[in-house]
Amino acid sequence: MRVDPAFIAGLPKAELHVHHVGSASPRIVSELARRHPGTVPEDPEALRRFFEFRDFAHFIEVYLAVVDLVRTPEDVRVLTYEVAREMATEQSLRYAELTCTPYTSVRPHEDGVGMPIEAYTEALEDARVAAERDFGLVLRWIYDIPGESGLPAADATLDFALHHAGDGLIGFGLGGPEIGVPRPQFQPHFDAARAAGLRSVPHAGETTGPQTVWDALHLLGAERIGHGTSAAQDPALLEHLAATGVPPTTRRCSAPPSTGSTSWQPTCWTSTRRACGSSRGRRCGPASPPTTYAGACSPRSTTTPEASTRPAPACQ
Ligand SMILES: [Zn+2]
Numbered sequence: 220m221r222v223d224p225a226f227i228a229g230l231p232k233a234e235l236h237v238h239h240v241g242s243a244s245p246r247i248v249s250e251l252a253r254r255h256p257g258t259v260p261e262d263p264e265a266l267r268r269f270f271e272f273r274d275f276a277h278f279i280e281v282y283l284a285v286v287d288l289v290r291t292p293e294d295v296r297v298l299t300y301e302v303a304r305e306m307a308t309e310q311s312l313r314y315a316e317l318t319c320t321p322y323t324s325v326r327p328h329e330d331g332v333g334m335p336i337e338a339y340t341e342a343l344e345d346a347r348v349a350a351e352r353d354f355g356l357v358l359r360w361i362y363d364i365p366g367e368s369g370l371p372a373a374d375a376t377l378d379f380a381l382h383h384a385g386d387g388l389i390g391f392g393l394g395g396p397e398i399g400v401p402r403p404q405f406q407p408h409f410d411a412a413r414a415a416g417l418r419s420v421p422h423a424g425e426t427t428g429p430q431t432v433w434d435a436l437h438l439l440g441a442e443r444i445g446h447g448t449s450a451a452q453d454p455a456l457l458e459h460l461a462a463t464g465v466p467p468t469t470r471r472c473s474a475p476p477s478t479g480s481t482s483w484q485p486t487c488w489t490s491t492r493r494a495c496g497s498s499r500g501r502r503c504g505p506a507s508p509p510t511t512y513a514g515a516c517s518p519r520s521t522t523t524p525e526a527s528t529r530p531a532p533a534c535q
Contacts, residue, residue, distance in 0.1 A: 233314040234306065236445060236468035238394075240286050242302045242317070245270070250297065251288035258284050275426075279396075286323050292334055292342040295324065299346035299358075307354035318361045318392055318420075319343065321379045322372045336383045344385035360384070361420055363392030364408065366400035373408045381415055392445065393421035393435075402434040409439040418442050424467075429453035436465065443468055 243251065245266050252259040252266070260266050272278040289298055299317075306312040321340075326333030347358045362380045364373045380391055391412035393405055402423060409419050422445030423435035429449050433456065435441040447467030450456045460467065 228309075229311055231311055231313045234310075234312055235316050235443070237315060237317055239302070239317045239319040240289060240298065240323075241282065242306075243285060243298055244302075244305055247298060247301045247305075248285055248288070250301070251285070251294060254294065255288050255290060259288055286320075289324055290332075290334070292338040295334075295339055295342035296346050299343060300349055303346065303350035303354055303356050303358060307350070307356040312356055314357045314359075316359045316361055316390065318363050318394065320363055320365050320376075320394065322365055322368060322376050325375070325379070327375050328371055336379050340379075340383055340385050344387060347385075347387045358387060359390075360388045361390035361392045361418075362388060363394040363422075364405060366393055366395035366397070366405075368395070369400075370404060373405050377408045377411055380412055380417060388417065390418040390420045392419075393423075393439070394445070395422075397423070397425060397427040397431055402431055403438050406438045413440050420445065422446055424449040429456045432456055432460075432467075436463075441465060 245263065248259060249261050249263065249266055252261040260269050270281065272281065289295060302317075303315075306315055321336060324334060324339050325336050327336075343360065347360075350356045350358050362376055362384065364376045366372075377391075380388060391409060393402070393409075402421065405421075409421070413419055419440040420443045421435045421439050421441050423441065424432035424444065425446035425448055427449065429452050432441075432444055432447050432450050432453075435444055436459070442465060444450070444460070444465060444467040446469055447460075448469055450460060450467060459465075
């Protein structure tokens with residue numbers, strides 16, 4: 220059966236694994252490059268070539284160059300609002316959980332660069348309110364630790380989440396490289412975040428083996444696994460994920476294309492999802508298995524670490 224792509228494009232959707240800066244389309248990157256001339260080209264054709272990834276390391280290099288374009292609160296506001304515009308108008312998204320990395324914008328351990336966390340939060344929240352008003356798109360945030368920056372970044376990100384976040388924050392995550400970044404060191408941070416009612420959604424098992432996924436489950440209290448592709452190597456792990464209702468947000472492009480692609484755009488759908496429906500801020504609560512938790516539908520869900528291990532919270 221052939222399905223009309225326009226029909227698919229028009230279906231209301233929820234996006235649960237998408238990164239804030241990583242969602243910037245060439246149009247948005249071009250605008251940011253115009254605001255901060257230098258390393259990233261503004262010209263569309265030059266920008267297309269800039270996005271031709273040679274390998275994973277080059278992908279990270281390009282990604283960080285774009286991250287470096289987000290320097291002011293107005294950059295954060297423009298990026299977020301324009302990403303929301305494209306999500307809603309081009310992909311019919313109605314709900315999205317954006318993984319944000321405030322550490323790379325605030326840069327608390329570097330002098331003379333970065334923005335105050337209060338300004339970062341205000342810009343995010345302004346864009347969230349405006350996106351819901353203008354596009355009917357409900358945005359929520361997941362603050363993630365950039366794993367490559369280690370424990371100082373984890374300490375700062377936890378502080379941002381506990382003491383400086385706006386109403387849109389619902390989750391706590393961990394991203395960046397996995398090799399050389401063991402998950403157990405972040406257990407105290409996830410314990411504290413979960414105790415404050417944030418959902419645990421770390422990346423694990425994309426570039427390392429299934430043990431990283433086990434660590435995310437047992438030590439970080441993961442309720443969703445970012446990518447988790449290596450779980451396929453461990454039948455017992457797959458059974459555990461299925462039995463406990465912890466979904467991996469595995470995407471068709473979990474690994475970035477290595478050559479000749481300009482597809483670094485938010486077009487990769489999660490494998491497990493729940494559309495939270497209305498933009499009226501629905502509450503999440505327990506539901507019956509085998510339904511799996513995928514989306515936290517309202518800010519600051521009030522689940523305790525114990526409650527968060529219950530099967531299948533769902534939208535009500
Ligand atoms: Zn991710």
